[in-house]
Amino acid sequence: MRTTAILVPVYTVTAVVREIFTDDHNDPQSLVYRELAQRIIELYNMIYRKRFGSRFERCFVRRFRRFPGGRQRVDDMIEADVGVMFVNTTPTDELPMNSVVAQTLIDAVNTTNNFSVDIGINQIKIEGPVPDPGTTVAPISTASTAVPTTTTLAPTTTTLAPTTTTAAPTTTTAAPTRTTAAPTTTITTTTTTVATITQRVSFRSVQATFTADLLNPSSTAFRNRATMIETQLGTFFRSEFTSFRSFRVVRFRNGSIITDANAEFDTTTTIPSGTQIANVLIIASSNITGFDIEGSSILINGEPPTTTAATPTTTTAAPTTTTTAAPTTTTGAPTTTTAAPTTTTIAPTTTTAAPTTTTAAPTTTTASPTTTAAPTTTTAAPTTTTAAPTTTTASPTTAVATITQGVSFRSVQATFTSDLLNPSSTAFRNRASMIETQLGTFFRREFPSFRSFRVVRFRNGSIITDANAVFDTTTTIPSGTQIANVLIIASSNVTGFDIEGSSILINGETSSGTSGELNMLLCGKCSILGRQNDTAYF
Missing domain, CATH: 3.30.70.960 (SEA domain)
Structure with a gap:
């Protein structure tokens, strides 16, 4: 017997969008809000439909807010709450666990760099109807402009309607229905959230003329120029630094056109210096098309890069090199940073080899007393449902310094x-x-x-x-x-x-x-x- 489906199974996924927050993002009727919501919905729909097929129904934006909270800054980013809705006829035993829904987004962002929305996977939070073992179901906020989410995992109780006749009483007792889950063995490396560092990059394009629409991140001019720069420079950074994660334009300024962008690197391997980042921009400047980079205008974190060089030491035998700041290769477990969760976070989970067996409490159905012509006893045959074992294996990643x-x-x-x-x-x-x-x-x-x-x-x-x-x-x-x-x-x-x-x-x-x-x-x-x-x- 399959477990009865719950009403409107909805998960809430919270992630950081690396775009500048404005007051318009508080207004669901504004053009800025609707344009970003549309891009997020299209992206999430593609990711979750590919992963869950016909069980998945649709996604919708609950709200945007400033990230991080607290004191406002001009370069604050956006935190987006997105509802991920599954078909309401999906049995509960076919709904994915909360961590699986979150990991699906993380995996998609990690394997693709050309999405129309830049999602930060380091602060992802999840609320949903199917918590991981050992966690509880956190209440899901219903402050939504779309579909409210009422999620209940209560045991199913069935009561037969009373039947009245003029004869002897009939007692009907249903046998207990036992649902036993098969052992689930999980062989996995830690679900890793990699810590990153962001370097602010600025440069001037002297061959271009600034126009007012470049001040608006939602304008066609802004998006086209940003995509052109991100795509070309991202290729150079990716080929030069194994720690490179993303390159995203934050804003354009007048004079001729000044580009401010964020270059993100993970901290599990060597983080490039300001000089190394600037060198990549200088190298790229002779190979890019559609825009130019004035070498003398390059700033890294607001300052001109300074040149530093390590001096090798030579011996008369097999030459060796001693440097004052030798790069370090990290081969151990990557540093995991997780934002303080408000509900259920994606904490790394390790399951031992010994399988765990979970037995659901029996559901007992008892009919109300009735009277019939002759005493009758009816006993339902017990039903046993067994889930197939699931094995998950994650592969490690190695970076070279x-x-x-x-x-x-x-x-x-x-x-x-x-x-x-x-x-x-x-x-x-x-x-x-x-x-x-x-x-x-x-x-x-x-x-x-x-x-x-x-x-x-x-x-x-x-x-x-x-x-x-x-x-x-x-x-x-x-x-x-x-x-x-x-x-x-x-x-x-x-x-x-x-x-x-x-x-x-x-x-x-x-x-x-x-x-x-x-x-x-x-x-x-x-x-x-x-x-x-x-x-x-x-």
Whole structure:
């Protein structure tokens, strides 16, 4: 016998929407409120219909409020209460537990970055009719502009209507109905809510003209420009930092157009410095379309980035590198942060191997006394319902920490031009791409830990190239001398640019081997090329 369905099964999911809260979000009749509500409803409907199919009915917005609470700030975000409604004929034993409804949203946001709404999964709260074992059902607020939610999980009691005749009494006793759930074994890693840190990023686009509609986050102009910037810059951050989570435009300001955005990183691996974030923007500026980034205008958390470099230490044997701030790789359990719950939070749950058996209290149905012509006794056959065992297994995620080495060298056979100061110019982009492609090949072949080589800027005299070489820390990090050696070897094979060996700097310092290894390489190169170029390398 299936458990009777409850009336209007509705869950309330509370999550942070990373958009700026305004007074219009308090007014369900305002255009701003309705536009955001529509985007949220479309997104949630897609997520929950895909997960629960015909059992799911629809979603609706209960209300928006300022997040965080307390003192108001201009960059406060939005907390949204959303009702997730299931078909009211769904038996209670087929309704998902509260934590499953919340986890469905978390999983969807974690696996997709191009939703029309930026949902923060770190503060998700859930109220619903099917609490996890060991929790109680919290009351669901009915302050809703849509469908009120009355959720009751009371035992079912059936009473037969009395029948009256003129003869002897008849006693009808129904046998107890026993519903026994099969053991449910859950093999799972901790349901993880990863702590994040947000870095505020600002830059100016000098080739664009500000218009008043960019002040309105709901306008077509704002949304189109924000999407264009988020999509392109998100690609660069994602390829550079394993800890990157999202890049979201917060607002636009006048002069020409100033973009303020939030770059979010998780804290389970290395968090990039302001300089590293700025370097990504400079690199991206030569490859983006539809907008530009003025390098000198870049601010990270309201301040210009400062350049800091770790100095490698070289030994005469197998080179090792000592840095003053070595990145750390975290392989243990990620830090879990959960906002203080007002009802039932998604607390990580671990179930031991021993299965738990839950037996529902028997439902007893007793008929009222009746009279019939002859005594009659009717006994109903017991009914047993057994649920199939459920096994859930979650997979772990591993992040890799990296270290960045600053590389500089002079190209004496080239002439500096002013357009090389602009990362958006054709001259800058062409020369940077040429250098990155060719030197990246040499580093990749020499070092298993090599991740990327990116030109940061060009300077006058003849042309000085400043670049970043990125290596992961899971294998040996090359020393300054090893990096310089690769550049010396590459200098005799590159085309379109040259490398003056004596000008090579690693993290701002000259790297020379104590055994004269570097000088031998330089001299060897001179002997090979001396007849072609009398200026040599010294």
